[in-house]
Amino acid sequence: MKVVLQNLTKIFPSRNKKSGEEVVAVNDFNFEIPDGKLIGLLGPSGCGKSTTLYMISGLQKPTNGKIFFGDDDVTELPTEARGVGLVFQNYALYPHMSVKQNILFPLQNLKGKDKMTKEEMLERAVSAAKLVQIDDLMERKPSELSGGQQQRVAIARALVKMPRVLLLDEPLSNLDARLRLQTREEIRRIQKETGITTIFVTHDQEEAMSISDMIVVMKLGVVQQIGAPQDVYDNPVNLFVAKFLGTPPINVFEGRVAGEKLYIGEDAVLSVPGVADQEVYIGIRPEGFELNENGQLHCKLKNVEVMGRDVSIVSSNDASLNSIIRSIINADNKVDLSKEDITFSLKVHKVFIFNKENEERIYFEVN
Amino acid sequence: MEKNNKIMQEHNLQSVSAQQSVLKIVVKAGTYLFLGIMALIVLFPFYWMIISSLKSLEEYRENIPTLWPRVIIWSNYAEAFTEASLGQLFLNTAYVGIVSTLLSLVITVLSAFAFARLEFKGKNVLFAGLLATMMIPGELFTITNYATINQLGWMKTFTVLIVPFLVSVFYIYLLRQNFLQIPNELYLAAKVDGCGDLKYLWKVMVPLALPTLISITILKMMGAWNSYVWPRLVANDDAHRLITNGLRNAFTATTGDVNYPVQMAAVAIVSAPLFLVFIFLRKYIMKGVSRSGIKG
Amino acid sequence: MVDSKQQWKAWLYLSPAIILLLVFTVWPIINTVRLAFLEGYNALEATWGATYNVGIGNFTKVLGFREFKTCLVNTLLLTVLTVPISTILALLIAVALNSIKPLQKFLQTIFFLPYVTNSIAIGMVFAAMFNIIGLRPDGLNADSWGIINNVIMFFGGEPINWINANSGYWANIAVMTVYIVWNALPFKILILLGGLQSINKQYYDAAKVDGTPRRRVFTRITVPLLSPMLAYVFITGFIGGFKEYSSIVGIFGEKMGPVGDPYRLNTMVGYIYQVLPDTDYGVASAAALILFAIILLVTLINMQVSKKRVHY
Numbered sequence: 003m004k005v006v007l008q009n010l011t012k013i014f015p016s017r018n019k020k021s022g023e024e025v026v027a028v029n030d031f032n033f034e035i036p037d038g039k040l041i042g043l044l045g046p047s048g049c050g051k052s053t054t055l056y057m058i059s060g061l062q063k064p065t066n067g068k069i070f071f072g073d074d075d076v077t078e079l080p081t082e083a084r085g086v087g088l089v090f091q092n093y094a095l096y097p098h099m100s101v102k103q104n105i106l107f108p109l110q111n112l113k114g115k116d117k118m119t120k121e122e123m124l125e126r127a128v129s130a131a132k133l134v135q136i137d138d139l140m141e142r143k144p145s146e147l148s149g150g151q152q153q154r155v156a157i158a159r160a161l162v163k164m165p166r167v168l169l170l171d172e173p174l175s176n177l178d179a180r181l182r183l184q185t186r187e188e189i190r191r192i193q194k195e196t197g198i199t200t201i202f203v204t205h206d207q208e209e210a211m212s213i214s215d216m217i218v219v220m221k222l223g224v225v226q227q228i229g230a231p232q233d234v235y236d237n238p239v240n241l242f243v244a245k246f247l248g249t250p251p252i253n254v255f256e257g258r259v260a261g262e263k264l265y266i267g268e269d270a271v272l273s274v275p276g277v278a279d280q281e282v283y284i285g286i287r288p289e290g291f292e293l294n295e296n297g298q299l300h301c302k303l304k305n306v307e308v309m310g311r312d313v314s315i316v317s318s319n320d321a322s323l324n325s326i327i328r329s330i331i332n333a334d335n336k337v338d339l340s341k342e343d344i345t346f347s348l349k350v351h352k353v354f355i356f357n358k359e360n361e362e363r364i365y366f367e368v369n
Numbered sequence: 370m371e372k373n374n375k376i377m378q379e380h381n382l383q384s385v386s387a388q389q390s391v392l393k394i395v396v397k398a399g400t401y402l403f404l405g406i407m408a409l410i411v412l413f414p415f416y417w418m419i420i421s422s423l424k425s426l427e428e429y430r431e432n433i434p435t436l437w438p439r440v441i442i443w444s445n446y447a448e449a450f451t452e453a454s455l456g457q458l459f460l461n462t463a464y465v466g467i468v469s470t471l472l473s474l475v476i477t478v479l480s481a482f483a484f485a486r487l488e489f490k491g492k493n494v495l496f497a498g499l500l501a502t503m504m505i506p507g508e509l510f511t512i513t514n515y516a517t518i519n520q521l522g523w524m525k526t527f528t529v530l531i532v533p534f535l536v537s538v539f540y541i542y543l544l545r546q547n548f549l550q551i552p553n554e555l556y557l558a559a560k561v562d563g564c565g566d567l568k569y570l571w572k573v574m575v576p577l578a579l580p581t582l583i584s585i586t587i588l589k590m591m592g593a594w595n596s597y598v599w600p601r602l603v604a605n606d607d608a609h610r611l612i613t614n615g616l617r618n619a620f621t622a623t624t625g626d627v628n629y630p631v632q633m634a635a636v637a638i639v640s641a642p643l644f645l646v647f648i649f650l651r652k653y654i655m656k657g658v659s660r661s662g663i664k665g
Numbered sequence: 666m667v668d669s670k671q672q673w674k675a676w677l678y679l680s681p682a683i684i685l686l687l688v689f690t691v692w693p694i695i696n697t698v699r700l701a702f703l704e705g706y707n708a709l710e711a712t713w714g715a716t717y718n719v720g721i722g723n724f725t726k727v728l729g730f731r732e733f734k735t736c737l738v739n740t741l742l743l744t745v746l747t748v749p750i751s752t753i754l755a756l757l758i759a760v761a762l763n764s765i766k767p768l769q770k771f772l773q774t775i776f777f778l779p780y781v782t783n784s785i786a787i788g789m790v791f792a793a794m795f796n797i798i799g800l801r802p803d804g805l806n807a808d809s810w811g812i813i814n815n816v817i818m819f820f821g822g823e824p825i826n827w828i829n830a831n832s833g834y835w836a837n838i839a840v841m842t843v844y845i846v847w848n849a850l851p852f853k854i855l856i857l858l859g860g861l862q863s864i865n866k867q868y869y870d871a872a873k874v875d876g877t878p879r880r881r882v883f884t885r886i887t888v889p890l891l892s893p894m895l896a897y898v899f900i901t902g903f904i905g906g907f908k909e910y911s912s913i914v915g916i917f918g919e920k921m922g923p924v925g926d927p928y929r930l931n932t933m934v935g936y937i938y939q940v941l942p943d944t945d946y947g948v949a950s951a952a953a954l955i956l957f958a959i960i961l962l963v964t965l966i967n968m969q970v971s972k973k974r975v976h977y
Contacts, residue, residue, distance in 0.1 A: 396879075397765070400761045400764055400765060401765065401768075403757070403758075403761055404758065404761050404762065404765070404772055407754075407758055407776070408772055408775045408776065410847075411775060411776060411778065411779060411847070411850070412775060412778070414787060414790045414791060414794065414847070415778070415790075417790060417793070417794055417812060418787075418790045418793075421790075421793060429809075430798055430799070430808050430809050431809065432808065432809055432810075433815070434809070434812055434815055475681075476681045476682050476685070477682075479678040479679070479681065479682070480678065480679050480681075480682040482678060483674075483675040483676075483678040483679045484679075487671050487674060487675040487678070488671055488675075489671060489672045489675035489676065490672065492675070495679075499686070502686070502690050502691075502694075504961075504964075505694065505957060506904070506907075506908060506953075506956060506957055506960055508908065508934050508937050508953050508956060509693065509694060509697050509953045509954070509956075509957055510689060510690060510693040510694070510697070511693075511937065511938075511941070511953075512693070512696075512697055512700070512937070512941060512946055512949045512950050512953060513692060513693035513696040513697055513700075514689055514693055515941055516696075516708055516946065517688065517689070517692075517693075519708075532685070532689075533685075533689045534689075535681075535685055536681075536682045536685045536686050536689075536690075538686075541682065566674065591781065594783065595783045595784070595785075597784075597785055597911050597914070598910065598911065598934075598938060602938060602941065602942070613783055613785045613786070616783075616785060616786060616789075617785050617914065617915075617918070617919065620789065621918055621919070622918065626798050626799060626808075627796075629793050629796075632789060632793070633789075633790065633793060636786040636787070636789050636790055639783060639786045640782060640783060640786055640787070643781045643782060643783065644781070646781065647777075647778065647781040651774065651777070654780075654781065655777060655855060658780065658852065658855060659855050659856060659859050
């Protein structure tokens, strides 16, 4: 089932009556989610990603715009008629019901022609439980389960009525680090097996990048960029997206363009054909540095962290906006720690320049 | 010399700690003695009620009272039952208690749900207004209610004993607080699961708030059982009289030469259901009461 | 979020409560105030079309009644006597209960027992305990002095005519005080013990490390930390005290006084119920408003005091 969001907008009336300022939680969101894909809505807290999810679920009504499931306009449809499954951040399992009762609950609410016999319901519940591998816990109460198990029950409950769209709200945030890795693979597996269009919300870019077919980066209610994770990483449209994606994060410098040359401090680091003279921000991915004694960028060496396959060189430069510059290079390169200075050359496709006023990307020709 | 000193010190320390432990024991013993005496005082009226209800009138009137009946007269109970027509009173009270409790629970649950989970204009103002009425003593309402009842022609009916007290702002408040503790996500999850409001209320909120609902039920039933002033005012006839009022009515004289054993038997019969509730449902009563401060 | 469907659903759910409250709570408040200021309002006359002047006549009339003054004095006296006594006693019992381990639950249950009683019924038991059977006219001899007098005499005291005909006013008040305190203890113990148990044990450990003596621990740690609960118990006690009625009916019967002196122990609430059936609603309303005013005043004073005294 493809999901289409058309000019989707959500405005909350102000909480403070005096100031009367409205809060635009989601502003003019347009997106067509292809059938059977796993989509990650990504952004810092307050960016409107959860609101978007809730609007798709029908728990919140959009102020403007339309939502389609396939060709059906579901904008005015109440939640229960939309056929969505939703997994809440804290799972929202009914504490007084057993795992089985929790999973059965959505089926028991079906009415009319969808109504099922007890046997059918049980069969469906068991197969949903098997899918998430909790079929041996059916008689337990939620309080007797670990966080990861509760998460699986919540997913089973969302899946049991075979929703047209599966929605997950910060599905991994309540799990510890080890479980998180495991569960995100699990979500990917379940999504692949069922083929249900799945949208999940997260503030963790690593999580989103690792399992999504496509990511949507949002900021303050406005969609910044949509694309495959690698594309967005390789080609951020603005400084915000560039900074938000990637660990370790991108290194940002203040610099300028003069005579089609890019300067960091006094170092002319790159030639940027077709770019007018101006002040700019420069973003360089950690893997965009190469050790080169004749390199153009001069930094002060601070430290070297060995990470096995790679080494991470920590240095500093007056033009850097962060206190340190982190560059990752192959461990085969030997770094002389006794030296105070270090020089790099830059990989041109790992360097992005941004307009200083609006922080939009400035593209230059790469030859 | 030094060695001696050390021994002396140790000796001192030992005696100090011995003194302290003696003091501790004395304090403990004193505490238990105090509590024991107070407990006896608290229990004494119940003891006196029971033994008096089992004595013959002659034994009760003896100059030096006996602390246990020489001959146990069970017939006092039968006599009390017929003399005060307790059977009829029991039925009346049970009817009023059950009907008013059930209706009251429905009203309370619906209102608490609206206040806890639904959004509507004027919610906070309305809720504050309700709470404000709790400050006003019930006697202020009685006068007009008495007139209203008169006009409606409800005097001497069961309706008049049930309807005016169906809404308890306090119970609505108590249950709303309980409902608010249930995470809102459950409500949203139920909506996603295709569960309507009333079904959600019945299937999720009511089971989760069951302890509070049980507390409310017990306190409400006890309220019907113990209510005296209003029933006496508006339904003081044989067909509608409630138990407390009936008891007072059957034994008007409290002092002088009264047939106390029978009277005490009647009192014991009236108290028995309360004791049973107390023994089996004490937990719920104490929980409800400690949050309320009202006497049922 | 506020959609119209939720709006009317909410009002639908609330409608039974709101309708009942409008009829039996809101209207009475308005009407009682109205009636209190219609001078000499009488329901029976009003149905015949009598009209009334607006004024404070009902209030001056009520305050002028000797019976009302008796009620006022009785109510104040009983409240002032019973609230401090029961609070202090409850505090002592709660602290004692909190300091023991074995039997704590058992004793706690016993102390809560009087709560689930019927104040009319147990009042009759108290009456039986204080009653004298067959008192001779000279007052020196009787068939049975009653268990309380038996105990007094056992310790060498003189028997007292507590509640019978020709009994003294203060003897009556003493009996009422005992009964009301007995009745009030369970609630207060429950609340105070709950408060004590929620005090962090670390404070006591800290005091122990500092070698604080027992008495100082009580006055400097326990009472201050318990002060919100004490204030709560005090305020509810006062409100309850001003509404005292059925405990007196329990002991003295509906005549509210010993034989030969009816309504000697009548209270404010008792007065309102006494005048109601006479359809003198104006006077009754004025009396109810005076009661409300007193309760409000005392509550406000209490809250003001406890604001200063309650330590956190």
